[in-house]
Amino acid sequence: MTVTEGDWTELEAPQTTGGWSRLRLHPDAPLDVFLTVSHPGHQRMLVLRSDARSADHIVRAVGKLPRAAGLEMNLSAVSRLEYELQVVLTANDLREVFNPLVTDVAETVRESSGAAEALTAAVDRFERWQELLRAVSREGLSPDSRRGLVGELLVLRTHFLPVLAEADAVEAWTGPSGAHQDFQTRGGAVEVKTSTAKRPQSVRIAGERQLDDTGTPALMLALALVDERRGGSGESLNRIVDGVRDAITSPAVRAWLEGRLIQAGYLPSRRDLYQEPRYTLRDLKFWHVRGDFPRIVEADLRKGVGDCAYHVSTSGLDGYQASTDEVTELIGGSRD
Secondary structure (H helix, E strand, C coil), X not given: CCCCHHHHHHXXXXXXXXXXXXXXXXXXXXXXXXXXEEECCCCEEEEEEEEXXXXXXXXXXXXXXXXXXCEEEEEEECCXXXXXXXXXXXXXXXXXXXXXXXXXXXXXXXXXXXXXXHHHHHHHHHHXXXXXXXXXXXXXXXXXXXXXXXXXXXXXHHHHCCCCCHHHHHHHECHHHCCCCCEEECCEEEXXXXXXXXXXXXXXXXXXXXXXXXXXXXXXXXXXXXXXXXXXXXXXXXXXXXXXXXXXXXXXXXXXXXXXXXXXXXXXXXXXXXXXXXXXEEEEXXXXXXXXXXXXXXXXXXXXXXCCCEEXXXXXXXXXXCCHHHHHHHHHCCCC
């Protein structure tokens, strides 16, 4: 479920007395999850209610719960037997961030195996959002992050949206959530790299899991070659975002896209930062990652070794090049 302003509007309806308005999310989650609004102050929060035993490790670490400007995480005792972990919005200028944040945290909780694990996952997820906001709050996305987002959006626009239903295409874009590959479908996964070099000699791989095809039917590596310059006839990041947004007709899917963009560090309130530079797609290559494709995977590493960034030379990849039809087949996958 994607949390939208409409959910809060209903909860913020005037009350004759003080108290709380709540909307339950994910009844199948291992603990109770609520969107909550206090009255009369209309403070928004995500509330995770758990038994005391499952919350014990959070109680012991309560002084270390993460906080960020405009966002807080608090723990409250409901009774001797229950606790509430609250994600609280304290600054209205972060409303655009709060909706995708609570959507993401609630979904993380739903996917957890138990109540204690869900609380730990919620804290970890909130910390990830805290780091994101700290990184982009002032100067916006770094040049490398902008290029990376441009490449992923171009692949989404040119290859995923034309093949899949809108909701499936946006769901397939998993890069902003921290997944090992930028796109994941039933048919396989695609990792996207972006370069402004005229003839890039290599592609940087950020870790041993990025080109590891364990658990996926197929894996491809994509390289978007873009021209980047100020002015000219290319598209700004804003224009590329708007183009993807305009291609989606469903308000619910569009809200889902907005959440993904914010997770990627693109905050709508900072659009002024992204009018320049402009980008022109020069080429988009895809390679099959299989067989003897040059890569490092987790199974190759000795115990104690991890986080291995490395480069793959593009000169030896001709035999792995994928056709447009093969890319479409992977993206479409099985729809049974």
